Amino acid sequence: MKRLLLTSCALVFTGMALANSCPAEMKAIDAKLATKPALTATDQEKVMALRADGERLHKAGDHAASMKALAQAKQILGL
Numbered sequence: 001m002k003r004l005l006l007t008s009c010a011l012v013f014t015g016m017a018l019a020n021s022c023p024a025e026m027k028a029i030d031a032k033l034a035t036k037p038a039l040t041a042t043d044q045e046k047v048m049a050l051r052a053d054g055e056r057l058h059k060a061g062d063h064a065a066s067m068k069a070l071a072q073a074k075q076i077l078g079l
């Protein structure tokens with residue numbers, strides 16, 4: 001019983017940590033975009049699409065998918 005309680009606490013905590021890191025990732029991407037990085041038009045489009053996907057998924061509660069999209073955007077940006 002105690003173990004179960006600890007496990008569910010850990011899960012809730014992990015969920016919260018993930019939920020909180022999406023906005024941080026978006027912020028990092030926005031900060032990088034604000035510096036007008038030299039990207040090809042294709043990469044720029046990809047980053048904007050991934051950034052929008054990330055925000056949409058985050059709002060929908062799918063933080064894992066959001067983080068994945070944002071990580072891809074960050075990779076293109078060289079973050």
Ligand SMILES: [Cu+2]
Nearest residue numbers: 019022058063
């Ligand atoms: Cu999220």
